[in-house]
Structure formats: C-alpha cells, structure tokens
Amino acid sequence: MPDDASMSQRVEYEGEAQPDRTHVAKCGYLFKYRPYKFTKTWDLRYFELKGKVLEYYLSQKQGANHPRGLVKIEGCVVEIEGRKKSRFWVFSVVDPSGLNLLRMSSESEKEVETWVQALVEAGCTKRYLKECFRARSPLRSADIRWKGEDSAGLKRVPSNQSVLDHRWAGSEESAVTGLETADSLADTLPERDGHARRPRQPLPKDYASDSGMSESGTTAGPMPRSMTKRHSDMRGSTQLYTESRPSILSTERFAFTQHSGILNLMTMVLLATNARLILENLMKYGVLTNPTRWLLFLVPKGHTNLMYCWPAMALFALIALGIEKLGAKRLALERKASMAKRKRDMRPVEARRKAAQMAARSECLLLSLHLANLSAVLVLPTWVVLISDTPVPSFMVIIFTITLWMKLTSYAHCNLDFRRLSRDKERRRADRPSRPGGEGLGEMDIPETIHQGVEAVPGKKVDYPDNLTLRNLAHFLVVPALVYQTTFPTSKRFRGRYIIWNVVHLLVAMGVLMIITEQYMAPTIKTSVAPLRELQVAGIVERLLKLAVPTLYGWLIIFYALFHVWLNILAEITYFGDREFYKDWWNAATIGDYWRLWNVPVHKWLLRHVYYPCIRRRVPKTVAAVAVFFVSAVFHEMLVGVPLHMVRFWAFWGLMFQVPLLFLTDYIKKRANSNQIGNYVFWFTFVIFGQPMAIMLYYHDWKKMHPGLANGS
Numbered sequence: 001m002p003d004d005a006s007m008s009q010r011v012e013y014e015g016e017a018q019p020d021r022t023h024v025a026k027c028g029y030l031f032k033y034r035p036y037k038f039t040k041t042w043d044l045r046y047f048e049l050k051g052k053v054l055e056y057y058l059s060q061k062q063g064a065n066h067p068r069g070l071v072k073i074e075g076c077v078v079e080i081e082g083r084k085k086s087r088f089w090v091f092s093v094v095d096p097s098g099l100n101l102l103r104m105s106s107e108s109e110k111e112v113e114t115w116v117q118a119l120v121e122a123g124c125t126k127r128y129l130k131e132c133f134r135a136r137s138p139l140r141s142a143d144i145r146w147k148g149e150d151s152a153g154l155k156r157v158p159s160n161q162s163v164l165d166h167r168w169a170g171s172e173e174s175a176v177t178g179l180e181t182a183d184s185l186a187d188t189l190p191e192r193d194g195h196a197r198r199p200r201q202p203l204p205k206d207y208a209s210d211s212g213m214s215e216s217g218t219t220a221g222p223m224p225r226s227m228t229k230r231h232s233d234m235r236g237s238t239q240l241y242t243e244s245r246p247s248i249l250s251t252e253r254f255a256f257t258q259h260s261g262i263l264n265l266m267t268m269v270l271l272a273t274n275a276r277l278i279l280e281n282l283m284k285y286g287v288l289t290n291p292t293r294w295l296l297f298l299v300p301k302g303h304t305n306l307m308y309c310w311p312a313m314a315l316f317a318l319i320a321l322g323i324e325k326l327g328a329k330r331l332a333l334e335r336k337a338s339m340a341k342r343k344r345d346m347r348p349v350e351a352r353r354k355a356a357q358m359a360a361r362s363e364c365l366l367l368s369l370h371l372a373n374l375s376a377v378l379v380l381p382t383w384v385v386l387i388s389d390t391p392v393p394s395f396m397v398i399i400f401t402i403t404l405w406m407k408l409t410s411y412a413h414c415n416l417d418f419r420r421l422s423r424d425k426e427r428r429r430a431d432r433p434s435r436p437g438g439e440g441l442g443e444m445d446i447p448e449t450i451h452q453g454v455e456a457v458p459g460k461k462v463d464y465p466d467n468l469t470l471r472n473l474a475h476f477l478v479v480p481a482l483v484y485q486t487t488f489p490t491s492k493r494f495r496g497r498y499i500i501w502n503v504v505h506l507l508v509a510m511g512v513l514m515i516i517t518e519q520y521m522a523p524t525i526k527t528s529v530a531p532l533r534e535l536q537v538a539g540i541v542e543r544l545l546k547l548a549v550p551t552l553y554g555w556l557i558i559f560y561a562l563f564h565v566w567l568n569i570l571a572e573i574t575y576f577g578d579r580e581f582y583k584d585w586w587n588a589a590t591i592g593d594y595w596r597l598w599n600v601p602v603h604k605w606l607l608r609h610v611y612y613p614c615i616r617r618r619v620p621k622t623v624a625a626v627a628v629f630f631v632s633a634v635f636h637e638m639l640v641g642v643p644l645h646m647v648r649f650w651a652f653w654g655l656m657f658q659v660p661l662l663f664l665t666d667y668i669k670k671r672a673n674s675n676q677i678g679n680y681v682f683w684f685t686f687v688i689f690g691q692p693m694a695i696m697l698y699y700h701d702w703k704k705m706h707p708g709l710a711n712g713s
Helices: 060-064 109-121 131-135 175-187 260-285 291-298 304-343 348-386 391-431 448-452 470-478 496-526 529-534 537-573 591-598 600-616 621-644 650-656 658-672 676-705
Strands: 024-034 041-050 053-057 069-072 077-084 088-094 100-106 125-128
Touching: 024 109, 041 060, 041 109, 053 060, 077 109, 088 109, 100 109, 109 125, 260 496, 304 348, 304 391, 304 470, 348 391, 348 621, 391 470, 391 600, 391 621, 496 537, 496 676, 529 537, 529 676, 537 676, 591 600, 591 658, 591 676, 600 621, 621 650, 621 658, 621 676, 650 658, 650 676, 658 676
Parallel strands: 077 125
Antiparallel strands: 024 041, 024 100, 041 053, 053 069, 077 088, 088 100
16 A cells, blocks of 8 residues: 555645545545555544545544545545454555555444445445455454355354365365355355345456555465465466556556565665674774763863853843833833823824834833843853863853843743734724724724733733743743743643653763764764865765765754754653654755754744744845845854854855755746655755765864864864
8 A cells, every 4th residue: 555655646645736625425534554664554544535535634633734645536446355353344445457545444344334335426336355365364254244054055153263164064165166155155244234235246367456465464475275276277278468557666556566675675785884884994993982081072171161151141031031021111101101191181193102202212222221131142152162162062052042042032022022012902992082983992802812912822821011020931941942932832741751761862862973973974074184175076075975974874863862852851841832843854845844844943933033024024035034044044153163263154154055055946846846856955965965065164174273183183
C-alpha cells in the first residue's frame, strides 16, 4: 500500500487540483495499512467519502484542512479480504489495472459492510477475495461462522483447526477439489444483523496480489503444497501472459511497490561508508577526543567578568517591568485628565486632541526608556565578552543575551498594544453620546479581545494592567517562548521520568557532538587553510565535501539536543503546553519553508514584531521579508563573531544570501509544480556548501588572527 506521501494517477495531495467534495456520504475512523516502514503498521486514520472521492486525515479535527491523501474511486474495485488475525475485517480499493490504492480494516464487521456498500454506491465494483490465495496462509475455521451443515453435507469442526485439516464426510478427494469445496463453504456464511451474505464471486485463475503482502505486512512466501495446483495442471499450451502490466520500476507502479530491500541496501552502504571513514580517521590521526577537556570549555579560566552578566540581565528585566508600570500609571492619569476635561464641557474635538497629545508624550517617554534599557541589554554583555577570552562560555552569555533582548522587546511591544487598545476603548466610550440618536458603542459592543486586553488562550485571562507583576514577567522569561502573552497554554501534569530521560539524551547528544567535532571536523578544518589561502578550487571543493558529512551530523545533533530535548525539558519544568518548537523542516520545498519550519519560536517572534509591523505601515512584502532576514542575519553574526572576537560578516552575508534563494526556490516550485527540486536546493545550500564553507572561512580568519596557534589545536 502507498504511504501517506506516495503519489499516483489516482492519489492527489496539497497543491494539486481538488475536485468538488462538499457532500459527505460516509465518514469514520478506519485502520490504514502502511507497508513502507521497517515495521509494517496499521495507522488509525479518519476517512470521508465525498462524492467519487475517498479522503483520509490524521484525525477528525483536521477534517477542515487539506487531506493527507485522496483516491478517486470511480471505476475502482472494492476487494473484501475477510477477517484477519481473528479480529480485523480487511478490504481494499484497487485500481482497474490491479494497483492497490488503499487497504483498510476495522474491528467491526458491520462497519466494514457499511463502508463497502457506500463505496459501491459511489461507483465501485465489489469483489470477494479467496483468503487462502490472498494471504498465502491456511484459512482458519475461526474465520468462518458455520451454520449447521452446508449444502455439500460437510460437518462443523472445532474452530481451532485448519480448513485444510478437516475430515470430510464424503470420500477423499484431491487437494484442488478439497480447496474448491472449502471455498464454497467459505461463501456459505450465516445471516448476521439481519443481512444475508452475498455469495463470493469467482476469482480469476491468473489473479495475483499486486502488493504480494500478507496481513502481517511481510512478503508472501511460496504457497503450501496442498494449496498449489499440481504441476500436471500446467500444460505446454497454457497461457502465462494474460494481461498488460507495467514494469515494477515504472511510474505507474513505483509508488505502489515495496522498496524496503533497496532501503536496506542504502542503509548498509551508509553504515559501511561511515565505518570506513571512522577506521581511516583512527588510523591517520589516532584518538583525538579527550573528555577531560570538555569541562574546561565551561570554566571562565580566571575571567570572572562573565559571571556578572547574569545578575545584570535580571536587573534589566526588572527595569523593563518598572517602565511598564510607569506606562500603566501614565495611562491612568490620561483617563483622569480626560474625565476632567469632559466635566469642563470641552468640545469633543478639543478633548480628543488633548488626549492624543498626552498619549503621544507618554509613549515617547516609554519608548525612550525601553530603547535605553534594550540597548544596555545588548551592549553590556557584548563588551564583557569582548574583554574576555573564553569562546564557549562567551557563546552561552551571548545566546542568553539575545534571548532576553527578544523577550523584553516582545514584552514592551505587547504592552504597548494593550495601552492602544485601552485608549481605543475609552475613545469609543467618549464618542458614544455624540452620535445621532444617542446610540453608540456600549460595554457589550466592544469586542472581548479589546475589553480584556489579552488574546484568547486556554486558562485564566489576565487583564491589563493586572499582568504587570514580577511573577508574570518571571514566568515569561523562563518559558520556551519568545513572544509575550499574559497567559500561556499549560500542561496538566509534571513527569519527572520524562525530564530524567531527556537529560540523559541531552548529555549523550553533547558527548557525541564533541567527539564529532574533535575527531572528525577539527582535522579537516585544519587542512583547509592552505587551499583557501592559495585559492585552490579543487582543494577547496574536496575539503568542502569531506567536511559536509560530519557537519551534517553535528547540525542534526544540535537540532535534536536544542529544539527537541532542551526545550521539552524547559517546557516540562514550566508546565508549558504548546510544544511545537519545530515542524517538518526536512521536507522544505523552498528556503522560505525551511525558515518557517526550522525554528518556530523565532519565526513567531519575527512575524509578530518585524514582518507584520512593516506590513501595517504599508511596506511591500518583499521589503518586509528582507527586513526579517536582515534582523536574523545580524543576530547570527553576533552569535558567531562576538565570542570569537572577529566580526567578519560571513554569517551575516550567508543569511542575506538566502533572500535570492528564497525567490529562486519559490519560482522553481511554481514553474516545475514540484517540491522535490526546491528540497534538493535546500539540502545542497545548507549541507554541501553553506555550513562547511562558513566553518572553513571562520577558521581561516581565526588562524590569521592567531598565527602562534598554527601547529596547535
């Protein structure tokens, strides 16, 4: 059976033309067979039959979204396989050419009957399969409900015996005759739920399962001797070519053919290649990994200046809270002044003008204070790092500095929006008497989000300015989110074992990363200085290709350790509920898809505080996208250049180079109508060229700054 990502002439996915599927004739949960894994599985999916199309989703909640896949069933055949494993009732949707499109099952026989009937009414043809031929295994009597004796005079036997082991009441017959009699018995089934079973249709003699898979998902082996035709039945004139069939590797059948053997071969080749590289590295360089040096990277080596950065960051957060409390007091004074002006019977136009002036002065003051505080958040730790000579601890300080800056920026921006919404509410309330007929916006006319001043999220709502508390700010600073909200979705329980297991994963991942860096990346990087200095193109390309593999492994380990393990540990400790820290970035069809899926917290921050503020000011979308990449490029350069004490803008220009690639991959996707080309471009730019080249360039500049370390590590 095809996987959720497989495609054929009858299976369509997102981005393709979708037929009209407004009327749902049948819906419900079924098990869908997936053979393209190491362990074959039956996955629960939500199916909907809409007209001539059968769709399936991950769950019923996603029914409003695009389906995971769909099959046009008009002209197809519904093959009823019967009961498997004494529990599941299996049926399949088969193309007229014999290609198996979907294989489904359910524990309820009645549910399967209703689905089959619905598919038949939608345009399919029903066909019963002889289970002994289909599954290549003996048909168990437990799969057939006998009703006394049938027309052939056969007696009922215990349910734990095989049909082929039955002792018939009549004379002994050949294996083929007995098999045909067993099939006739299987067709004679009792009435159930008031519905009489239809007799099975005869199976073509040359029929063979397209997938060749049994109910367990394994490749069907040779049939038992008692189940095969005798060799004497095949004469010299027997026709063996009876229908037109495409080749297994052709586009018509490739998506519906099992390729686990090829996947196993690729896995063995990958293991053998990496084993050779490991052995070659050990024979050439010996053991370079020294675990005792790992802890030294975290020691400031006498430079205690970095330790003062942590209390300074806490002080900056308290200053931001004080600025917002000042803004809340200024807002309350504005309301009192507005009421006093209305009591003096000022004209509405004059009152609004005075209120706007007071609000502008207040926001100008608050903006100046926030800019000074946010500038200090970046400048002070950066200055401390530049006077220190500890790259790894400095990197930790810089990454927490940037995180705090982004959080405090979101904190200031969100509370600014709360004040604007509050002023809008007050202005609407003041304008109410001036409207004709005395009609205006009352308390119930104001939208809930404006009235509350917060977004609708699960949990208790907190109105502005009640959110301006130390506890609320401290909770925001520790949760794995960069955009501020007064409340966040929360989890229901704390799992201590989950944290311990993730801590073990984190330690193992960091250890493997250090081994890859010291044992494999460092020797290759050291030998790349000469080709770069002499601009030897062949040597540079060779070093890039050799460095690409360990860099890829290190990049994947960093992704797993940071975005999956560490952020989940932090979310579990803080009871943070929304843990979608990343999406399926490995399937990115464009560069833009990768940056949207790779780092979801940063992507949300850039959307909320960079991209959409530019759009609201009528900035073109292209310019807004460039602004997003510019901000990201500045912080990437800061992460790399400041701890190494050399700002060379390699990371900056590497990020800005993504902008033309963004438009190029979007154009390729639209022009070629395919996601694969853009995915190849993404993997090449990041794995083969981008990251290895950036590492080589930074190391080359590092060696130029430290010529005395030419022979050292």
